[in-house]
Amino acid sequence: MTTDEVAVEVRDLVKVFPAPGGGTLTAVDHVSFEVRRGEVFGFLGPNGAGKTTTLEIIEGLQEPTAGATRVLGLDSVRDRAEMKQRIGVQLQAGAYFDHLTLEEILDLFGSFYPRAVPPGELLGKVGLLEKRKALVRQLSGGQKQRFSIVAALVNDPEVVFLDEPTTGLDPQARRNVWELIRLIHAEGKTVVLTTHYMEEAQVLCDRVAIIDVGRIRAVDTPLGLIHTLPTAYRILFATDREVDPEELRSLPGVKEVGPADAGGFDVELAVERAQVTLPAFLEWAQTRGVSIDDVQVIPATLEDVFLALTGHSLRE
Amino acid sequence: MTTMRKLFVASVKMLYRDRLTVFWALMFPVIFTVVFGLFDFDRAPEVRIDVVGEPSAPLYRALREGLGRVESFQLRSADDLEAARGRLADGETDVVVVVPSSLPAPGSVAEVPVLYNGANADVNTFALSAIQRIVGATNLRLAGVQRPPLEVRARAVEGRAIDYYDFLLPGLVAMGVMNYSIIGMGVAVARFREQRILRRILATPLAPWRFLAAQVAARLLLAVVQAALITATGVFLFGARIYGNVGWLFALAALGNLVFLNIGFAVAGRAPNPDAAAGVGNVVSLPMMFLSGIFFPTDTLPAVMQRVVEYLPLTPLLEAMRKVALDGLSITATGPQLLRLAAWAVVSFLLASRLFRFSEAR
Numbered sequence: 121m122t123t124d125e126v127a128v129e130v131r132d133l134v135k136v137f138p139a140p141g142g143g144t145l146t147a148v149d150h151v152s153f154e155v156r157r158g159e160v161f162g163f164l165g166p167n168g169a170g171k172t173t174t175l176e177i178i179e180g181l182q183e184p185t186a187g188a189t190r191v192l193g194l195d196s197v198r199d200r201a202e203m204k205q206r207i208g209v210q211l212q213a214g215a216y217f218d219h220l221t222l223e224e225i226l227d228l229f230g231s232f233y234p235r236a237v238p239p240g241e242l243l244g245k246v247g248l249l250e251k252r253k254a255l256v257r258q259l260s261g262g263q264k265q266r267f268s269i270v271a272a273l274v275n276d277p278e279v280v281f282l283d284e285p286t287t288g289l290d291p292q293a294r295r296n297v298w299e300l301i302r303l304i305h306a307e308g309k310t311v312v313l314t315t316h317y318m319e320e321a322q323v324l325c326d327r328v329a330i331i332d333v334g335r336i337r338a339v340d341t342p343l344g345l346i347h348t349l350p351t352a353y354r355i356l357f358a359t360d361r362e363v364d365p366e367e368l369r370s371l372p373g374v375k376e377v378g379p380a381d382a383g384g385f386d387v388e389l390a391v392e393r394a395q396v397t398l399p400a401f402l403e404w405a406q407t408r409g410v411s412i413d414d415v416q417v418i419p420a421t422l423e424d425v426f427l428a429l430t431g432h433s434l435r436e
Numbered sequence: 437m438t439t440m441r442k443l444f445v446a447s448v449k450m451l452y453r454d455r456l457t458v459f460w461a462l463m464f465p466v467i468f469t470v471v472f473g474l475f476d477f478d479r480a481p482e483v484r485i486d487v488v489g490e491p492s493a494p495l496y497r498a499l500r501e502g503l504g505r506v507e508s509f510q511l512r513s514a515d516d517l518e519a520a521r522g523r524l525a526d527g528e529t530d531v532v533v534v535v536p537s538s539l540p541a542p543g544s545v546a547e548v549p550v551l552y553n554g555a556n557a558d559v560n561t562f563a564l565s566a567i568q569r570i571v572g573a574t575n576l577r578l579a580g581v582q583r584p585p586l587e588v589r590a591r592a593v594e595g596r597a598i599d600y601y602d603f604l605l606p607g608l609v610a611m612g613v614m615n616y617s618i619i620g621m622g623v624a625v626a627r628f629r630e631q632r633i634l635r636r637i638l639a640t641p642l643a644p645w646r647f648l649a650a651q652v653a654a655r656l657l658l659a660v661v662q663a664a665l666i667t668a669t670g671v672f673l674f675g676a677r678i679y680g681n682v683g684w685l686f687a688l689a690a691l692g693n694l695v696f697l698n699i700g701f702a703v704a705g706r707a708p709n710p711d712a713a714a715g716v717g718n719v720v721s722l723p724m725m726f727l728s729g730i731f732f733p734t735d736t737l738p739a740v741m742q743r744v745v746e747y748l749p750l751t752p753l754l755e756a757m758r759k760v761a762l763d764g765l766s767i768t769a770t771g772p773q774l775l776r777l778a779a780w781a782v783v784s785f786l787l788a789s790r791l792f793r794f795s796e797a798r
Contacts, residue, residue, distance in 0.1 A: 179639055181795070201641055209639035215631035219453035220446060231442045232642040275640075 126193075127279050127310035128155035128178060133187035135173050135334075147173045149334035150187070155279075155312055155327075160305050162325035163314040164422060166434050170334040171314035172212055175283055178312070179209050191279055205233060208277035210269050212284045212314075216256050222267060223252040226274055233275040246270045246300055262293025266300055273304070280304055282313040286320060298324055318422035318434055330426055337429040345425045351390035352420045355397060356380045358413040359405075363387060371404060373397040385416065394419070439642070443650035451654050461620060461662055465612035469666050472608070473674030477600035483563045484510045484528075486520040489535030496535045498577065499548075502570035503533070509566075521551065530556055531563050539578065598762055602677045605670040606685065606757035607730035612666055613659045613693040614724065614750055619717035621655060621700025625792075626713035629704070634794050644794055652697050659693035660686050679764030685757060687767065691777055692753035698784035699749075705791030724750040749784070752776035 135148040148170045155161040163171045176182045178189045180200040189196040194203040216225050223239045230236030243249045246266040248259075256264060265285060272280055285301065286294040301324055305311055315321055321328045322342045329339045338345055346352050357380075365377040368389060374397055376390040391397040394417045405412050426434050451457050485503060489496040491513055503509055512529065514520040520532040532551040540546035548571055552560050576584050628634050637647050663686050670676035678685070703720060707713035727741065728734065728750035734742055745751050756773035759765045767774070 181635060181638055204639065204641045207639075209636070211632050211636055211639070213632065214636050215633060216636070217446070217450055217633065219450045224446060224449070228442055228446045229640065231439045232637075232640040 125157055126154050127157045127159075127191065128161070128312060129190040130154070130174070130178065131188050133174065133177060133189060134185045135170075135177060135182065136185045146334050148177070148184075151331075151334070151336050152187075153329055153336060153339050155310060157278075157310050158305075158308055159326040160301065160311040160313070160324055162321040162328045163312075163331055164316070164318060164321040164328050164426070164434070165314075165331035166316055169331045171331060172283055174331075175281055175312070175314060179207065179281055180204060181209075205275065206278050208272035208275060208280040210272040210280075210282045210285065212287070214268060216268070216271065218255065218257065221253050221255060222248060222259075225256070226271060229271060230274045235276065236274050237276050242270045242273060245273075245303070260293070262289055262296055265289060265293065265297055269297065269300060269304075277309065279310045279312065282311065284314055284316070286315070286317065294320070316434055318426065322422050328422065330422070330429055332426075332430045338425070342422060345422060346420050349420050349424060349428055351375045351392060353391050353394040353397075354418045354420075355389040355391055355394065355401060355415065356382055356385040356418065357387055357401075357415040358385050359387070359410055360413065361410050363410060367404065367408075368401075371397055371400045373400075382416070384414065440646060440650065443647060444653050447650045447654035448657065451658055457616075457620060457658075461612070461616040461658055462665060465608060465615075465662060465666050466669050468611075469605070469608050469669045470673065472601065472604055473670065473676075481559050481562055482508050482510065483530050483559050484512070485531045485533055485563070486512050486514040486523060486529045487533050487535060488514045488517050488520050490537050491515075493535070493537055495537075495539055495574075495578075498574050499533070499535055499570065502574055503567070506566050506570075509563075524551060524553060527553070530559050531567070533567065598677065601670070601674060602762060603733075603758070604731065605667065605676045605678070606761045607754060608670070609663045609666050609685070609689055610692060610750060610754050610757055611725060611730050612662045613689045614696050614753075615721055616662070617655060617659065617693050617696035618700045618703060618721045619714055621651075621697050622703035622707065622713035622717045623710045624651070625701060625704040626707045626710045629793075629795070630709050638794060648701075652694070655697055656690050656693055659690055663689040678761045680760035680762075681766070684760045684767040688753065688757050688760065688770075691774075691781070692749070695749050695753075695777060695780045695784050698781070698788040701788035702784065702791045705788070706793055724748050729754050749777065749780040752780075 130151055130153050133148050133151040134146070137145045137147055139145040151170070151174055163174070165171050173182065177184045178191060178196055180196045180203060183197065191203050192206055194206075196203060220228065222243060226239035226242055230239070239252065240249065243252050246269070248263060248267060248270075251259065251263065256267065259267060269280075269282060269285060272282070282301070286297050289297065298320070301311060301313070313324070325342060327339060327341050328345060330337045330345070338348065340348070368374060368377045368387070371389075373392040374389050375392065378388050378390075380386055380388040382388075389397065389401070398417065402412075404410075423434055451461075487496070487500055487503065491497075491500075500511065500513075503511055514523070514532070517532075517534060520529065520534075523529045524532050530553060532549075534549040534551070536546040536548065550564065550567055552564065554560075625634075634644070634647075638644060667678070667682060667685070671678060699720060700717065703716045704713045707716060727737065727745045728748050729745075730750075734745050734751065737745060752773040756767075756770035756777070759770050759773070760767060763769075
């Protein structure tokens, strides 16, 4: 990858905090990765995994203990001033001034940059134009979050950092934020976000880094990550016939055969690839005269990947 | 420059749209000024006097007539000394004057016993000196002096009268600029930090000091508005007298405000939340409020404390403001006070820059 294609570059990043009650706490432990220009890159990990710390070091808000980060070829520490002109930052649980209207806040933040997008244009983008004279506290949770994201766009940045953009939102509001992130992506901006929702990482991100206790466990596309699992799919079927598990186990790609745990299904096959096993399975049913009442193919999720990589669940 | 202007305008809006600020910074000191204005500190106290003696005796009539001229004396005739003593002990009367039944023989002196309740300090000072004067005048008249050859004519050398309210008003102005700066600034900054607004600003190219400078400038404006409101209320509603230049007074208020804003930043330095900042702010400002001479001159304090109080920032501010307001002096005459204030401005700035943290502690 040439430097022109790299939006964010993190090399051997380490951040050590003094731990409460003495000792030290390594929040970020030798993290390295690259974000390509124009992609939506997600950090997936549970709370306290080091996502926010990594992000804030890249944004120039915290100093690294060791290692370096660069954004658009600019060092986060040395070239901080120039870098800040070209990035947009939305902080986790960050608020804006209580007594200024949405329009006034965007106008004020815009004045911090040499070039700014007009407040009306920004508010229109997130459907808040008619709320331009409102105060932040008069907005709903979803509107607040959309405002806080659009406020990160006042300087028309090339790279946008979103820290937990949908935490605490209801499903509809979350979907609206996803739409907004897709819109930002469609404008050609690079988006770096953190999340502890596997669904969000899966639908939104071109590539995902799985992070746990300060270490990156894997970086790939969501599908690529899922394909690293020995069994990326489960095939469930319902039948009224007794079947021989040994016959099923001999089908291509089948790793395990067992009773299905989903309601209405009788047998579950854990397989490497659905497209390999499925035709063979259907052929087997036909030649054996096994009537299949229903069949379902369930792909693995990033949650399964996380569990396989770390031994514990995302929600822990 | 447009950034600075926008920041200043935004900071002013933030202040004036916050109802709590408007109340604590503007309404509260004005209410204080009104309440103190409603008291009449210089009115003579009401004194109840029992006059014991023979009502038909000429001496009795002469003294009683003299006492009766004092407006705040309520006289009551008592023919029995014991009964009057009892009333004094029960608190039903304040002073008992016993008039001799007849004039003494020429060359000898008759006593006019005056009994009073020792616990009633301000009543006593006033009543005793008035009674003394009346007895003196009666003496002269009895001695046949129609026009006394000597007469005291009191005239204030400076040609100006100052009462307690005049003394208090600069104190209220100083109290206003102190309280709302230390606590108000501290709480506001702690809230900005808690809401991660300061961090959000750090993520932009804006130099953080410019944001803080705009906040300080807006609060200086607030301090002058506050000083003007308090002064106007005192002068126009309650007739307080200010002999010096009001402009200098406001300039001093603004200078003092600057010191207190620095202290506010120091107070908010590492406070984890606005409540903690308010708590520390109160600890810092309450002692000054009572010791530095807002309500009473500092020379009524014990000598040791006077020494300590001299080094608090509010003390030189109050001294300078009273020199201007009451003595009618120019600001150039307040050199020593200005020097101490300037020293405090430097010290408080250093303190603030040492203690103040832009980001929340991690």
